[in-house]
Amino acid sequence: MLPKWTDQKVEVVIGNLLRTGVILSATVVLIGAAIYLLRHGGSSADYRVFQGEPNDLRSVRGIIQRSLHSSGRGIIQLGLLLLIATPVARVAFAIYGFAAEGDRLYVAFSVLVFAVLLYSLIGTA
Amino acid sequence: MTILIFTTLVCLGSLLAGLLGSLTGLGGGVVLVPLLTLFFHVDIRYAIGASLVSVIATSSGAAAAYVKEGFSNIRIGMFLEIATTVGALVGAFIATRVPTRAIAIIFGVVLLYSAYLSRRPRPKSEWHNPPDPLATRLRLNGSFPTPEGLRHYNPVRVPAGFSLMFGAGTLSGLLGIGSGAVKVLAMDQAMKIPFKVSTTTSNFMIGVTAAASAGVYLNRGYIDPGLSMPVMLGVLAGSLIGTRILVKAETKWLRIVFSLVIAVLGVQMVYSGIAGRI
Numbered sequence: 001m002l003p004k005w006t007d008q009k010v011e012v013v014i015g016n017l018l019r020t021g022v023i024l025s026a027t028v029v030l031i032g033a034a035i036y037l038l039r040h041g042g043s044s045a046d047y048r049v050f051q052g053e054p055n056d057l058r059s060v061r062g063i064i065q066r067s068l069h070s071s072g073r074g075i076i077q078l079g080l081l082l083l084i085a086t087p088v089a090r091v092a093f094a095i096y097g098f099a100a101e102g103d104r105l106y107v108a109f110s111v112l113v114f115a116v117l118l119y120s121l122i123g124t125a
Numbered sequence: 126m127t128i129l130i131f132t133t134l135v136c137l138g139s140l141l142a143g144l145l146g147s148l149t150g151l152g153g154g155v156v157l158v159p160l161l162t163l164f165f166h167v168d169i170r171y172a173i174g175a176s177l178v179s180v181i182a183t184s185s186g187a188a189a190a191y192v193k194e195g196f197s198n199i200r201i202g203m204f205l206e207i208a209t210t211v212g213a214l215v216g217a218f219i220a221t222r223v224p225t226r227a228i229a230i231i232f233g234v235v236l237l238y239s240a241y242l243s244r245r246p247r248p249k250s251e252w253h254n255p256p257d258p259l260a261t262r263l264r265l266n267g268s269f270p271t272p273e274g275l276r277h278y279n280p281v282r283v284p285a286g287f288s289l290m291f292g293a294g295t296l297s298g299l300l301g302i303g304s305g306a307v308k309v310l311a312m313d314q315a316m317k318i319p320f321k322v323s324t325t326t327s328n329f330m331i332g333v334t335a336a337a338s339a340g341v342y343l344n345r346g347y348i349d350p351g352l353s354m355p356v357m358l359g360v361l362a363g364s365l366i367g368t369r370i371l372v373k374a375e376t377k378w379l380r381i382v383f384s385l386v387i388a389v390l391g392v393q394m395v396y397s398g399i400a401g402r403i
Binding site: 011018019021022030041047054072073074076083085103110121122 | 126127128129130131132165166167168170171178181182185186188189190191192193195197199200203204206207210211213214217263264332333335336337338339340341343344345346347348349350351352353354355357358361
């Protein structure tokens with residue numbers, strides 16, 4: 001038997017989850033930024049022509065591998081990935097929260113939204 | 126321009142956009158793409174990717190504060206997010222297929238429309254609707270705290286609101302903006318949800334909507350870490366500062382100035398799109 005949850009309790013946890021996600025990702029982005037600027041700050045910036053990111057900055061697996069090699073751009077991208085994952089985690093928690101409240105209709109709605117988010121992140125590569 | 130100078134300037138510009146966006150309540154995301162493309166000559170696809178990421182940051186940061194006040198309705202949010210996330214996916218796929226000039230023109234039109242919306246006086250939304258059968262079945266009826274105790278509300282016209290939300294999601298995915306104005310329009314005007322509940326729930330939904338298109342943008346290589354970093358950090362810092370300094374007397378003038386800036390940027394985007402310079 002799951003503990004009895006209320007909308008208000010779910011909202012408090014969601015608020016904390018969102019705040020933690022933003023702080024964590026901003027910290028990771030800052031660390032990556034320091035490495036990136038120290039190494040490449042003197043090179044010239046050019047975003048006029050669109051080339052698209054290299055493959056290892058596009059996929060979840062590639063980003064993790066690249067940031068393990070302490071690449072500045074890789075670590076920034078890891079931070080951005082954490083940021084994108086924050087709302088996804090919020091929806092995942094909502095599934096749990098609605099289940100604990102015994103609200104099947106909203107468990108179904110949350111699962112639907114969660115599936116769309118996962119498809120976007122993983123299925124469109 | 127070296128990367129260090131470019132990063133500093135983009136960060137300062139984004140900080141200003143985030144600050145003005147939060148002080149005026151118009152959102153900073155809408156001026157980021159014009160700022161990056163028109164002033165920093167960034168390709169619009171990179172600009173949209175960076176803007177989308179910053180939208181997630183500000184929305185999540187603000188929503189964290191709002192949910193605790195008890196105004197946002199997580200059920201209305203979750204139900205309508207079905208429409209906005211599917212719309213966002215569609216918008217992101219359209220963005221990868223249409224020419225960048227077309228995106229610039231659509232962006233300009235949306236800027237002009239939001240400038241117009243922001244100048245319109247906010248209608249008094251003191252709805253007292255009888256419960257709507259569909260909204261009741263979907264458990265969308267809610268309440269929020271007021272000094273006189275809990276106030277109950279009953280949303281109506283659910284299909285109209287749901288369709289508008291799909292449109293808001295598509296715009297968000299196509300242009301990398303939060304499209305909070307359209308979301309509030311769908312809840313406040315179409316579904317007759319109280320304004321305070323509409324704005325906070327909209328803010329709550331923006332992050333999830335943006336995340337749905339951010340995945341597609343990431344996989345297509347539109348999200349550049351070197352560009353997104355100063356944009357995201359700048360906008361986040363700007364909007365946090367904005368929520369701290371509540372200069373209520375000045376916001377009326379700020380709103381007028383900011384909506385003029387938005388209108389000018391809109392004209393510029395349409396012109397650049399037609400002239401093929403984007």
